[in-house]
Amino acid sequence: MSLFEINNVGKSFGDLKVLHDISVKVEEGEVVAIIGPSGSGKSTLLRCATMLETMDSGSLIYLGEKAAQNDAQGRTVYASPAELRRIKGYFGLVFQNFNLFPHFSVLRNLTEAPVHVQKRDRKEVEKEALELLAKIGLSGKENYYPQQLSGGQQQRVAIARALAMKPKMLFFDEPTSALDPELTGEILKVIRQLAAIKMTMVIVTHEMGFARDVADRVIFMDGGYIIEEGDPHDVISNPREGRTKQFLARFSDQGMDID
Numbered sequence: 001m002s003l004f005e006i007n008n009v010g011k012s013f014g015d016l017k018v019l020h021d022i023s024v025k026v027e028e029g030e031v032v033a034i035i036g037p038s039g040s041g042k043s044t045l046l047r048c049a050t051m052l053e054t055m056d057s058g059s060l061i062y063l064g065e066k067a068a069q070n071d072a073q074g075r076t077v078y079a080s081p082a083e084l085r086r087i088k089g090y091f092g093l094v095f096q097n098f099n100l101f102p103h104f105s106v107l108r109n110l111t112e113a114p115v116h117v118q119k120r121d122r123k124e125v126e127k128e129a130l131e132l133l134a135k136i137g138l139s140g141k142e143n144y145y146p147q148q149l150s151g152g153q154q155q156r157v158a159i160a161r162a163l164a165m166k167p168k169m170l171f172f173d174e175p176t177s178a179l180d181p182e183l184t185g186e187i188l189k190v191i192r193q194l195a196a197i198k199m200t201m202v203i204v205t206h207e208m209g210f211a212r213d214v215a216d217r218v219i220f221m222d223g224g225y226i227i228e229e230g231d232p233h234d235v236i237s238n239p240r241e242g243r244t245k246q247f248l249a250r251f252s253d254q255g256m257d258i259d
């Protein structure tokens with residue numbers, strides 16, 4: 001059984017079809033990187049997977065539990081709100097722009113949902129939150145407010161906040177693209193650490209070298225289709241498809257370091 005499955009997703013915004021029959025399965029402990037040009041549908045796919053966006057067609061399954069499936073007409077029907085609430089507890093999400101609660105301290109950013117949504121014991125949650133902060137190199141920052149931290153520190157707090165919910169898997173949408181290059185490294189390091197402890201992750205990224213080193217599998221999307229997927233060394237260093245080659249060539253043209 002896969003930890004996560006999204007099958008045959010179709011999604012349009014008005015007349016614009018942005019996802020064409022996309023299917024992705026992720027096994028426990030697997031790290032999948034999604035790459036592709038701007039507008040190719042990467043964020044929309046992640047938003048459908050995490051139910052921030054509804055699919056027009058297709059099914060969505062976490063740990064064998066159906067969050068959404070097709071009806072007889074091939075249109076997506078979602079499970080009940082109570083079931084969706086439970087299934088949403090299986091994953092965490094980290095965006096480009098951190099999305100921390102600005103008026104809460106770092107500690108409260110981490111403890112708010114475990115205490116109020118998961119109804120867990122505050123003392124225990126606070127203890128775990130402090131341990132998480134130590135792991136990401138932010139011991140002593142628990143009483144700071146987000147705006148008192150650097151972008152890289154805020155993004156590490158956002159990752160810790162997702163982990164505080166004890167998810168089975170994490171989705172990242174360009175977690176480093178709002179950061180300066182030197183801060184990007186801090187975040188990539190945390191994600192590498194999570195990969196080392198076999199956290200299941202789906203990461204949309206423009207960091208090709210990182211995708212190649214950390215991912216077990218890379219998916220290249222263009223125009224709402226999966227064009228190519230497979231071993232990162234094949235897809236990134238030795239792509240088969242013309243569109244993948246073209247996309248990757250643009251990175252090397254810009255002098256971006258693929259190594």
Ligand SMILES: Nc1ncnc2c1ncn2[C@@H]1O[C@H](COP(=O)(O)OP(=O)(O)OP(=O)(O)O)[C@@H](O)[C@H]1O
Binds near residue numbers: 018040041042
């Ligand atoms: N809420 C929306 N309403 C209308 N169109 C949308 C909406 N969200 C996304 N789109 C369109 O869907 C297409 C795919 O967008 P998406 O954000 O998924 O691309 P992306 O691959 O994440 O791009 P980027 O690399 O720039 O983040 C784009 O043409 C975009 O304009």
Ligand SMILES: [Mg+2]
Binds near residue numbers: 044173
């Ligand atoms: Mg995007």
